[in-house]
Amino acid sequence: MDPAKTEQPEPTVCHVVAMPYPGRSHINAMMNLCKLMASKTADILIGFVVTEEWLGFISSEPKPPAKIRFATVPNCIPSEVSRGKDFPGFMNAVNTKMEVHFEELLDRLQQPVKAIVADTHLVDYIPVYPIGPAIPYLELEEKNASIANSINGVNYLQWLDSQPPCSVLYISMGSFLSVSNAQMDEIIGVIRDSGVRSLWVSRGETGWSNDCSGDMSLVVPWCNQLKVLCHSSIGGFWTHCGWNSTLEAVFAGVPMLTYPIFWDQVPISKHIVEDWKIGWKVKKDVGVLTRREISELVKRFVDKKSDEMNAMRQRAKELQKSSRRAIAKGGSSDANLDAFIRNISEDHGH
Structure with a gap:
């Protein structure tokens, strides 16, 4: 032939x-x-x-x-x-x-x-074109990703597996701007001394990793954030309020402690705290929060018996449902993406 x-x-x-x-x-x-x-x-x-x-x-x-x-x-x-x-x-x-x-x-x-x-x-x-949210939920379906989940020989997802449900505070300050050294010292001290379980993402330029590591805490230079936020042991997210991080937390149904640093993070914090009512702000407009103030806030935030927190978690779960409806087949985000692809494909080559 x-x-x-x-x-x-x-x-x-x-x-x-x-x-x-x-x-x-x-x-x-x-x-x-x-x-x-x-x-x-x-x-x-x-x-x-x-x-x-x-x-x-x-x-x-x-x-x-x-x-x-x-x-x-x-x-x-x-x-x-x-x-x-x-x-x-x-x-x-x-x-x-x-x-x-x-x-x-x-x-x-x-x-x-x-x-x-x-x-x-x-x-x-x-x-x-109104397309979004661009959440990497396809990665949640990936199998055999154990190597990618290991950092310096420690599998952070396995560490999360060993923690009680809704007990871990996930902390990430973003990939660009950071907090002052004075404020970071206070944050490190209160998390270390408070007895709150935590998973930290440190970009590697700070020298505080050893101060935070221990039986109750794990520090990694990077993680698959969406997988972490969707893990059953995560009870809250301390975030700088970047839009990607915020949308991923909404997708995961996780309440947030907001620490906006710059630019659009400030109005995003407002959405989280005042409009959606799924978080608390953990930053003063002027000055540095003391260790005592942060400690009280964090302990209240992870209190599973608190009616206030349980109501916040319920609101976060309701917002999660809306997010997942948007990306489901026929949802608003899915339909917008289909419309965009259809629009650019109908007459390509003409």
Whole structure:
């Protein structure tokens, strides 16, 4: 049989380019969205654009589906390592220096681009599609992930398995800005002395890991946050109120202690505490919370017999149901994503 006669023409592929803002939480959210898009249809190819520096950062992470391919622009902006020292300057560089390199990349692509999915933090005078939340819930279905759950020889999910239900306070201050050394000293002291079980995520630049580790606490440089938040032993989340972290906590149905540090984290904290009523604020507008103040707040927060906390946990579970309805088949988030893919696929190639 002539092989040439049996070959099938390759299907027409809808080519999409994804451009996240060059920050950890934004890259994570965009990658989650791209994975969801790739899971919806076989006839899609996604070019995921990052700086050369960021490609180096994420090259050791699990590879995305084959339909998602990385592309890079030069390191024309300040390094991620130092961007916190001059954040306004970093943002200005992103909005003034990346555009020309991104356009050059588009010109080099052989396959026509049907759509550009851009982060709203980038200057982008084109229509915006309401898609989200981009929660990495597909990862919850992954099997045989025990190696990925081990850090420095310690499997943090197994450690959580050994803890009583709703007993562990998960603490993460985000991937960018952090609290002052004085306030961190107070937080460390009260958690260590309070008897509250805790799982901490430390980015590695602080020297307090040994002060917090012990039978009641575990400190790791990284974890699969959604898996942790959905674990039955987690009773609360001390968070900086980044949007990704907030949505993941809502998805998991976990109450929050809010510690906003900067920018949109302040109004997000308000949503959690005042609007949704699924958390308490653990930060003064001015000054440093004392060890006694934090201790009293944390102990009240993990009290399983508290009517106030039980009511808060119930509200968190109700919000969780709404979140999961949105991503379920036919839910608002699922329908919006289907509509977007259908819109860009209907006439691609014309």
